[in-house]
Amino acid sequence: MLNPVDERIKKIVVVGLSEPKEDLKCLFIGDLYNFGKSAEKYQDEAEFIHVLGYDFFGTKQATTSGGLWAYGYTDFPKAPDAGKINASYDRFVEDLKKMKFVDTSSPSFTDDAIAAINMMPEKDDRINCLVFFSAQRYTASLPHIYPKNKGIKRIVAVGYDEPKKNLKCLFIGDLYNFGKDKDKYLDEAEFINSVGYDFLGLTEVNSTAGLWAYGYTTFPASPDLSKFTGNYDKFLEELEKMQFTDVTDAMTTTRAIGVLNNLPDGDSRVNCLVFFSAQKDTKYLPVLNPRNKQITTIVGVGFDNTDLSTVVGSRGVAVSVPYYYKDTDVANVIKAILGTYKTTPKPTTSTRRTTTRPKTTTPKPLENLKCLFVGDLYNFGKDADKYADVGVQFLFYRATTTYGMAYNDQEYKDRKAHIN
Structure with a gap:
């Protein structure tokens, strides 16, 4: 405590000074070599650098300036230029637009790029930070990044890999196996709503979804694969059409599986099926085995504790869900779609939920608020x-x-x- 002996000191002001912001002058180094001649993969990498650059220039924790260089199949010069580093995000984006695949006969390799970085001029205070991107899998033979410019105090190596997986999932609703009980179909639609909300909100994959339903419905006799969307609101618009309609020729579960198995081979608009069914006796159902080999993800969701393991066969994963489902049941379906859920656990206790809305999934309710x-x-x-x-x-x-x-x-x- 400050307690001066001199009693004439009547007022004490303490000023807490914070340290000055760090001055980061970073060169971002893009990889246009390790995906070979796949131009689309380099575009995905450039988009990642774009997002990273946006956050970097927008940070309040440091004073930032940045520049870009790239190696590989590119028109960028063979050596980086620290003169490109500036405080303008817009200029950074303009340089990033030039980071495109160029089919040159003499691309620079990853070790060439590291050598060029290490040989950057000493005492060049225009740069003090490196952000190095590479998708090279086998790195044991690569040289160390060790610039002779000792002013470069921070080096970040970003091991970039394949672009995000594209999941194009067709959700197939069951409007048959509860007979003419409208309320139960509404509850099933609410569950699909929760799964769809979480699925379209995933960040680890690029997700799009479509919807089809079989049974007592006016949905067409075959799915419309042109209606896939990555927008939850548009998905919800389709889901609101999933209502019981008292038709005379309701499509059975067997017929629905037949339709899915006969989806055109090679149609890349769909690569994932999420099949819902509440049919209890499944031993006479055909196996869900689409001839379209683009479909590599098949999830059978047994609603009302149905076991669909024999229906999805060796190509799919079955998840049993109780009628009064919980948030963990929604999560299990998402895990199955992502391929991280391989076995069906014992169904959760089928007791009525105290709330109609899961705690961690918050899809828009179907009712008007x-x-x-x-x-x-x-x-x-x-x-x-x-x-x-x-x-x-x-x-x-x-x-x-x-x-x-x-x-x-x-x-x-x-x-x-x-x-x-």
């Missing part, structure tokens, strides 16, 4: 800026109680009318 949002324009006093931060324009109402401000009757009625 009309909500009144009530803002607090009292507890920050007359500090207009704080109210603006929460999206409300501050008005000087007459304070009444600790619960808020006194709203003008007509204004309140006008606002209320907006949600009626």
Whole structure:
């Protein structure tokens, strides 16, 4: 504690000084060699560098400037140029647009790139950071990144690999095996809603989804593979059509499997099937074995504790889900789609949920919600800026109680009318 002996010192001010921000001057080095002549894979790599650069230039934790160089099948010069490093994100993006595959007869190898980096001029203070990308699998023979420029204090090596997997999943709903019980089909649709929400929100894969249903429905006799979407809202629009319709010739589970097995071979619009069925007796059902060999992921979801392991056969994975499902059941289906769930555990206890919405999956409800949002324009006093931060324009109402401000009757009625 500061406690001066001199009593004439009446006031003490302590100023806490923070350290200055770090000045990062980073050269990003792209790999245009290790995917061979696959131009699309280099585009995916460039997109990753684009996202990384956006976050780098936008950070508040350091003063940032950056530049780009690339090696391999490219028109970039054989050696990096520190003069390209600048504080402009827009200029970084312009350079990144040049990072494209060029079918040259003399590409530079990964070890050539490392040698060029190591030979960058000493005492060049325009650079102090390297971010090196490479998709080379076997690295034992590569030289170390050890620049003779000792001003380069930070080196980040990014081991880049294959682009994200593309999962194009057709969800197949069961509108047959609950007979004419409309409510049970609605519950099944809610479960598909939860799975679809999580699936389309995945970040580790590129996910798109389509929907088809069999049974008591007006869905077409064969899936429409042109309606795949990566947008959850559009998927939900299709899901809302999955309702019981009392048709005279409802498609059975057997017929539905036959349709799926006969999807055209070589059609790359679909590579994944998520098949829902509540049929209890499955021993006479055919195996789900599509002749379209593009379909490499098959998941059989046995709704209401059905076991579909014999239906999906050797090409698929079966997951049993109780009628009163839990959040873990949604997660198990997602794991099966991703290939990280290989066995069917014992079904969770089929007890009615205390809530209709899982704790970690929050898809939009199918019902129409009309909500009144009530803002607090009292507890920050007359500090207009704080109210603006929460999206409300501050008005000087007459304070009444600790619960808020006194709203003008007509204004309140006008606002209320907006949600009626």
